[in-house]
Amino acid sequence: MRTSVIAGLFALLMVAYLPLWSNGFVYEDWNLFSHAGPKWGALAGLKPTGELTMASWDLQRGNKPFPDPRLAHGINLALHVVVGLLAGFLALRLEWPLPWLVTGVIWLHPLNVEAVAYGSGRGELLVAVGLLMSALAVTVQGWRRRIGLLAGAWLAMHAKPNGIVVFGIVPLVWWYQTREQRAWRTQWFPSWAVTVFAVAVLIELPLVLLFANAWNVENGVGMTWWRWVSSESTAFLRLIGMVVVPLGQNIDFDYASVPQWWQTTCVGIVVWMVAMVWACRKRLPEATFIFGWLLIVIAPRFFVKVPLSVLNEHHWYPAMVGMAFWCPACIDRWLTPKTLKSR
Amino acid sequence: MSVKTVLVGTILVLYAVLTFFRVQVFHDDLALWTDAVSKAPCFERPLARIAMAHEALGHKDEAILGWQRLLDLKLDGRCGPR
Numbered sequence: 001m002r003t004s005v006i007a008g009l010f011a012l013l014m015v016a017y018l019p020l021w022s023n024g025f026v027y028e029d030w031n032l033f034s035h036a037g038p039k040w041g042a043l044a045g046l047k048p049t050g051e052l053t054m055a056s057w058d059l060q061r062g063n064k065p066f067p068d069p070r071l072a073h074g075i076n077l078a079l080h081v082v083v084g085l086l087a088g089f090l091a092l093r094l095e096w097p098l099p100w101l102v103t104g105v106i107w108l109h110p111l112n113v114e115a116v117a118y119g120s121g122r123g124e125l126l127v128a129v130g131l132l133m134s135a136l137a138v139t140v141q142g143w144r145r146r147i148g149l150l151a152g153a154w155l156a157m158h159a160k161p162n163g164i165v166v167f168g169i170v171p172l173v174w175w176y177q178t179r180e181q182r183a184w185r186t187q188w189f190p191s192w193a194v195t196v197f198a199v200a201v202l203i204e205l206p207l208v209l210l211f212a213n214a215w216n217v218e219n220g221v222g223m224t225w226w227r228w229v230s231s232e233s234t235a236f237l238r239l240i241g242m243v244v245v246p247l248g249q250n251i252d253f254d255y256a257s258v259p260q261w262w263q264t265t266c267v268g269i270v271v272w273m274v275a276m277v278w279a280c281r282k283r284l285p286e287a288t289f290i291f292g293w294l295l296i297v298i299a300p301r302f303f304v305k306v307p308l309s310v311l312n313e314h315h316w317y318p319a320m321v322g323m324a325f326w327c328p329a330c331i332d333r334w335l336t337p338k339t340l341k342s343r
Numbered sequence: 344m345s346v347k348t349v350l351v352g353t354i355l356v357l358y359a360v361l362t363f364f365r366v367q368v369f370h371d372d373l374a375l376w377t378d379a380v381s382k383a384p385c386f387e388r389p390l391a392r393i394a395m396a397h398e399a400l401g402h403k404d405e406a407i408l409g410w411q412r413l414l415d416l417k418l419d420g421r422c423g424p425r
Contacts, residue, residue: 009355012355013359015359015363016358016362017362017363018366019367019370020366020369022370023371024371026370026372027372027375027392104355105355105358108355108358108359109358110361110365113362113365113366113369114369117369118369246361250382250383251378252379252383252386253382253383254385254386257383257385331347331351
């Protein structure tokens with residue numbers, strides 16, 4: 001049953017990404033894949049894993065200025081498949097309900113398209129693979145744990161600087177696996193999760209419907225630290241909302257057009273989320289795991305100001321792994337017979 | 344097969360359909376930035392990127408029109424105060 005479900009999801013994934021094979025390069029891909037341009041910008045030395053995946057280009061393109069885009073897209077899609085499988089396997093190891101749904105959400109959610117179809121999303125895909133390898137290593141014993149942890153951490157940290165979050169993800173998975181077993185409060189989970197997502201969607205919809213047409217200044221230019229944190233908080237909640245309602249996807253959302261009072265409200269909601277994650281750790285460890293994953297993965301972006309680059313959809317990819325765990329946890333109560341719920 | 348299983352399947356298929364259309368937006372620079380402008384008509388950067396995409400393709404007239412559109416936007420203040 002499980003194999004056939006995964007096969008079905010894989011077929012759906014292949015159909016959904018069919019247009020990818022006719023896509024060319026876009027935006028920063030031209031620099032990334034050209035002979036002359038900087039491959040990874042100013043942070044080239046911090047992304048050697050990504051550079052390694054580019055090595056095939058120099059062999060493949062010959063005298064042409066650019067390689068065949070299909071090879072670049074094919075590698076991204078293959079990494080996306082691996083991420084989905086690793087996440088499903090992690091769900092299985094953690095005895096998470098409906099692990100195949102974790103794979104399905106990662107493979108098919110439109111919010112992941114930017115990381116896969118945009119060549120520059122390669123770093124995020126590799127970070128996700130590294131994080132999941134490390135997380136899986138925590139669930140096994142002996143030499144496999146040590147090798148897995150080392151390999152995963154190396155891959156994540158060398159793919160992009162934000163791969164350093166592996167040092168937060170590993171303790172989170174370890175905590176979840178060894179936590180004191182208490183009765184599930186499954187009846188709480190949907191109501192709590194629905195509250196969080198309703199708030200996020202309420203933040204997202206006005207962004208799409210009202211503020212997208214407002215005047216703006218260039219993102220990041222002359223931003224104060226507070227302005228940066230509030231923009232990131234707005235982006236964070238917008239993206240959580242878009243997991244539920246994938247509406248208004250945009251490669252370059254104009255956060256500077258969002259009123260400051262709205263962004264300040266978003267900071268407050270993110271602080272509340274952090275408090276809830278901590279408060280729920282004993283009675284609702286699943287919620288702490290999911291939202292802890294989200295907050296750990298995104299945390300560096302609150303402290304490192306990157307001009308012209310507020311949190312966007314391809315940055316969100318490693319966080320989407322945590323979100324994919326949310327979906328089956330919520331519907332578990334619907335799909336599991338009542339007799340099994342009292343575990 | 345329960346109603347809720349069908350519901351989950353429907354959501355996944357819906358995601359796949361949305362993904363199918365979103366992937367097409369990344370076909371080339373022109374498609375990507377046209378999509379971005381349609382969602383944020385007052386954001387300068389996507390407008391500039393459309394003009395640059397036309398330049399790269401050798402569409403001189405369209406590129407000039409693109410830059411003109413950006414200039415008009417900055418000058419006439421339709422989108423609010425600067």
